[in-house]
Amino acid sequence: MFGLAMRSLRKRAGAFGASFLSxxxxxxxxxxxxxxLDTATGDGVTGTARETLVTMASVVGGWGLILVVFAVTSTLTLSVRQRAAEMALLKSVGATPAQIGRMIVGEAAGVAVAAGLLAIVPAALAGRGIVGLLHDTGQVPADVPHAFGPIAVSMGLGITFVSATAAALITARRAARVRVAESMADAAAEKTRLSRKRIAGGALCLLLATYAAVLTCTLMKGKGTDAMASAGQADIAAAIGFAFLAPAIIRGVTALLAAPLRAFGAAGDLAVTTLRRRTGAMSAAVTPIILFTGTAVGTLYLQATENAATDAAGLSKTADQKGVETLNLVVIGMVVVFTAIMLVNTLLAATAHRRREFAQARLTGATPGQVLGTVALESAVLTVIGVACGTVASVFTIVPFGIARMDSPTPDGSVWIFIGVVALAVVLTGATTLGSARRAVRVPAVEAVAA
Structure with a gap:
């Protein structure tokens, strides 16, 4: 089965593109x-410089790890779900559940090794850029060189490999246990019931976000920039919690918007049907929108509130405060780039896989314009859900930190911060989905169905 996995990777490289990019x-x-951490262990690196480097590695890298693991799990789950018919065919010719599981894990492991090795060079360049930023802001002496050594390589390769294989094991377990007839049914229509594991995961993340929010506005009140440590965690935990519960949220919103959507005619009716029947794939698409909106809005307004608190006190920024601001900007940059690419990546994979579905709709009488209209309406609903959930997630950071630093739940910062984040989410979602769908409908319907 490992040999089959390697041949599958060679023959179907495009199908693994989303997982590879993540x-x-x-x-x-x-x-x-x-x-x-490699840089912090260098000769002559002591005191504040060492502390800054270790803090940046642990705080930013730690939350980056959570986002990465979640993204890898989402894309792998989507990839396996899209191959339900293939899994059913393998079972029908005698493949055992254990063999199916080994094939899925083998594919994930092969992609993880390739992705990790190819990431070494850009990671070294990115690390050098981060240290250069710390040099420019005076947080690390200019004579401290960037080091890219065994800690970076072992953590990057190890965590990527472990997270990919663990996600594959979880995904493969369900795919392998489902019977052939059920696999065929799953290939045609997804189960819409929210699993207990997703409910438990979502509830746990929301509880952690609530705990961090309460901690920020109680015990951390009056502690200055130290309140950022707890406040900054809340929006990420809340966003992941909403992402876990996304299938149920999508069903609820679709029920509320069913009548307005059907006012758009055939395109609206198709959109409602798809949103109800394919909540799994739709939740994978909405997840990066939630993460992007929640983390970007929360962190930007958190830093704006901190700047306002410093100005209100009539103080000039200390080296530590400049360091915190730099750290937040790095977090924002990391989140924006990663979740934006994750958003584009996931939507491309999800939409491209629907080429056969689009062709079947056209063969039953739908025009290309109606298919594109359906995709546009789906994209609009997913954007609304993602932005709304992300905005609520950001509140877990913004309000508690405002109380802790300014005795006010109202955040500082221009409304244009929020508008800018939302506009970017709308553009990325709409352009990616419609662009991919437009390419899909250019293929003749008969050819697409036969593919």
Whole structure:
């Protein structure tokens, strides 16, 4: 089965593109920040410089790790779900559940190794850029060179490999246990019921976000920039919690918007049907929107509130405060780039896989314009859900930190911060989905169905 997995990777390289890109970017981020630990262990690196490097590696790298693992799991799950018919065919010719599981894990392991090795060079360059930023802001002496050594490589390759194989094991377990007839049914229509594991995961993340929010506005009140440590965790935990519960949220919103959507005619009716029947794939698409909106809005307004608190006190920024601001900007940059690429990557994979579905709709009478209209409406609903959930997630950071630093739940910062984040989410989602769908409908319907 391992040989079959390797042949599958060679023959169907495009199908693994989404998983590969997630692992590649994840390994790049992990190794870049892990190299701060290599740099901190260098000769002559002591005191504040060492503390800054270790803090950046642990805080940014730690939350980056969570985002990476979640992204890899999402893309692998989507990839396996899209291959339900293939899994059913293998079972029908005698493949055992254990063999199916080994094939899926083997594919994930092969992609993880390739992605991790190819990420070494860009990770080293990114790590050097981060140290250069620390040099420019005076947080690390200019004579401290960037080091990219065994800590960065081992953490990047190890974590990428372990997270990919673990996600594959979880995904393969369900795929292998389902009977052939059920696999065929899953290939045609997804189960819409939210699993107990997703409910438990979502509840746990939301509880952690609530705990961090309460901690920030109680015990951390009056502690200055130290409140950022707990406040900054809350929006990420809340965003992941909403992502876990995304299938149920999508079903609820679709029920509320069913009548307005059907007012758009055939395209609206198709959109409602798809949103109801394919909540698994739709939740994978909405996840990066939630993460992007929640983390970007929360961190940007957190830093704006901190700047306002410093100005209100009539103080000039200390070296530590400049360091915290730099750290936050790095977090924002990392999140924006990673989740934006994850968003584009996931939507491309999800939409491209629907080429056969689009062709079947056209053969039953739908025009290309109606198919594109359906995709546009689906994209609009997913954007609304993602932005709304992400905005609520950001509140877990913004309000508690405002209370802790300014005795006010109202955040500082221009409304244009929020508008800018939302506009970017809308553009990325709409352009990616419609662009991919437009390419799909250009293929003759008969040819697409036969493919």
């Amino acid at each position: 692992m590649f970017l994840g390994a790049t981020i992990l190794m870049a920040f892990a190299s701060m």
